[in-house]
Amino acid sequence: MSAASDQFRTRRKFLKMLCTSPLIAGSSILAGGLADLLCAEPLEEKHFLGWLDNLQQQSDSIISSPDQALDVMDFEPAARKAIPPAHWGYLATGVDDDATVRANRDGYSHVQIRARRLVDVTSIDTSRTIFGTQWDTPIVLSPVGSQKAFHPDGELGVARAARTKGHLMMLSTVTTASIEDVIAARGGPVWQQLYPTNAWEVGRAIVKRAESAGAPAIVLTVDLLEGSNRETLFRAQRVDTRQCSTCHKSGYTGFARGRSGAAATSAASSGVAQYLSRKPMFDGLDVSKVTNLLASNLNWDFVKRLRDTVRVKLLIKGIVTREDAQLAVENGVDGLIVSNHGGRAEETLRPTIESLPEVLEGVAGKVPVIVDGGVRRGTDIFKALALGATAVGFGRPHSWGLGAFGQAGVEAVLEIYRRELRTIMRQAGTTSVDKITHDCVIRRLR
Numbered sequence: 082m083s084a085a086s087d088q089f090r091t092r093r094k095f096l097k098m099l100c101t102s103p104l105i106a107g108s109s110i111l112a113g114g115l116a117d118l119l120c121a122e123p124l125e126e127k128h129f130l131g132w133l134d135n136l137q138q139q140s141d142s143i144i145s146s147p148d149q150a151l152d153v154m155d156f157e158p159a160a161r162k163a164i165p166p167a168h169w170g171y172l173a174t175g176v177d178d179d180a181t182v183r184a185n186r187d188g189y190s191h192v193q194i195r196a197r198r199l200v201d202v203t204s205i206d207t208s209r210t211i212f213g214t215q216w217d218t219p220i221v222l223s224p225v226g227s228q229k230a231f232h233p234d235g236e237l238g239v240a241r242a243a244r245t246k247g248h249l250m251m252l253s254t255v256t257t258a259s260i261e262d263v264i265a266a267r268g269g270p271v272w273q274q275l276y277p278t279n280a281w282e283v284g285r286a287i288v289k290r291a292e293s294a295g296a297p298a299i300v301l302t303v304d305l306l307e308g309s310n311r312e313t314l315f316r317a318q319r320v321d322t323r324q325c326s327t328c329h330k331s332g333y334t335g336f337a338r339g340r341s342g343a344a345a346t347s348a349a350s351s352g353v354a355q356y357l358s359r360k361p362m363f364d365g366l367d368v369s370k371v372t373n374l375l376a377s378n379l380n381w382d383f384v385k386r387l388r389d390t391v392r393v394k395l396l397i398k399g400i401v402t403r404e405d406a407q408l409a410v411e412n413g414v415d416g417l418i419v420s421n422h423g424g425r426a427e428e429t430l431r432p433t434i435e436s437l438p439e440v441l442e443g444v445a446g447k448v449p450v451i452v453d454g455g456v457r458r459g460t461d462i463f464k465a466l467a468l469g470a471t472a473v474g475f476g477r478p479h480s481w482g483l484g485a486f487g488q489a490g491v492e493a494v495l496e497i498y499r500r501e502l503r504t505i506m507r508q509a510g511t512t513s514v515d516k517i518t519h520d521c522v523i524r525r526l527r
C-alpha cells in the first residue's frame with residue numbers, strides 16, 4: 082500500500098466517523114452519494130483505494146506531450162527518458178556531490194512571500210525593460226552549450242520558442258548552431274555568451290562576429306575553470322555504450338571520463354582543436370593557439386582589455402560576491418549575472434539567491450543584475466525580483482523541454498513560468514513587476 086493510500090485510508094476513517102456521528106448525521110454537508118460512499122463496506126473501500134493507487138501511478142508517470150505538464154519539473158523525467166545517458170549526464174551534472182545544484186533550489190525555500198490583499202489585480206503587467214528594450218517578462222533563457230545533444234532542434238528550437246513567447250535568449254559560445262542562424266530563428270537579436278579561450282585573438286573574433294550579427298550584448302562567463310569535478314557526468318558516460326560518432330569524434334575529452342590533473346589537461350589540449358572544429362562560433366578561426374576553452378588566465382586586466390574591445394553592452398556572468406561586483410562596475414561592465422553555473426563549477430553550497438543581495442550592494446544600483454540557478458517556479462522568479470534582480474534566468478528547464486519535445490517543449494516551459502509568475506503577482510497584490518519590491522518578501526531563519 083502506498084503512503085498516499087495510507088494517508089487516504091486514515092482520512093477516510095475520520096470522515097466515516099464523522100458520517101456516523103449524531104452531530105453530523107442528517108446534515109446536508111454529507112448528504113447523498115458522498116455519505117453513502119464514505120459509509121460503504123470494505124469491499125467498496127478497496128475499490129476506491131484501488132482507484133486512488135491507480136491515480137497515483139498515473140500522476141507518477143512520465144508526460145508524453147508538453148500540454149500534460151503541470152510544472153516545469155515534469156519535463157525532467159521526460160527529458161531523461163528521451164536523451165542518451167551521457168548527454169543526460171552532461172545536462173544534469175553538478176560537481177562533487179551535486180550539493181550546490183540542490184542548494185540553488187533549496188535557497189528559494191528560505192524566502193517567504195508577504196501577500197497583500199484588497200488590491201485590484203484585474204490587470205497584471207509583467208513587462209520589464211533591460212538596456213532600453215522592453216520584454217514581455219523578466220524571464221530570460223540562460224546560455225546552455227551543445228543543445229543538439231538534447232534534441233535535433235537544438236538552439237534553433239530554443240530560439241524559435243523564444244520568438245513565439247517573446248523572451249531574451251543568451252547563446253552559448255559552444256552552441257551547436259551559428260549566431261547568424263539563431264538570430265534568424267529568433268527573428269531578433271540574442272546576447273552572445275563568451276568563453277574567450279586562452280587565445281586573445283580567438284575570443285576577440287567571436288565578439289566581433291557576434292556584434293556584426295547584431296548581438297546587443299556580450300556576456301563574459303568567468304565562473305568555470307578547467308577541471309571541474311563533474312562526477313554525475315562521468316558516471317553517466319560509463320553506462321553509455323553507444324558509438325556516438327556523429328557528436329563525439331575521437332579526440333577532445335573536455336570534462337570527460339573522470340580524468341583529473343595532468344592527464345585531463347593534456348588529453349583536453351590535444352583534442353581541443355578538434356572539439357572546437359564542431360562548434361560553429363569557431364568556424365574559420367585559427368585555433369592553433371587554443372589549449373583551453375575555459376581559460377585560467379582571466380583577470381581584471383583582461384576585463385579592461387575586453388571592455389575596450391566590446392562595442393555593445395558587456396556583462397559578466399558568474400559573479401557571486403560584493404567585492405567582485407564592485408570591481409566589475411569600476412571596470413566599466415554594464416551588467417552582471419549572479420550565477421554559479423547551475424552548481425556545475427565548484428561545490429560552494431551557496432545558493433545564488435543568497436549571493437544576490439551582496440552583489441546588489443556591490444553594484445549600488447549602477448547596473449542591472451540578473452540571477453540564475455535553481456529557478457523552477459514563478460514564485461522563485463517573484464522572490465528574485467523582490468530581492469532586487471532585474472531579470473531571472475534558467476538553464477536546465479528549457480533544456481528539459483527541448484530534450485523531451487523539441488521547440489514545443491521549450492515553449493511549454495516558458496508558458497508555465499509565465500503563468501506561475503502572473504499567478505503569484507495576482508495573489509501577492511503586485512500589478513506590475515516594478516511593484517515587486519523588498520516589502521514583498523521576508524527571509525526565513527534556518
Ligand SMILES: Cc1cc2nc3c(=O)[nH]c(=O)nc-3n(C[C@H](O)[C@H](O)[C@H](O)COP(=O)(O)O)c2cc1C
Binds near residue numbers: 173223225424455
Ligand atoms: C548543460 C548546461 C550547459 C551550460 N552551458 C553553459 C555555457 O555554455 N555558458 C554559460 O555561461 N553557462 C552555461 N551553463 C550554465 C547556465 O547558463 C546557467 O547558469 C545555469 O544552468 C542555471 O542553473 P539552472 O540550470 O539550475 O537553471 C550551462 C548549464 C547547463 C545545465
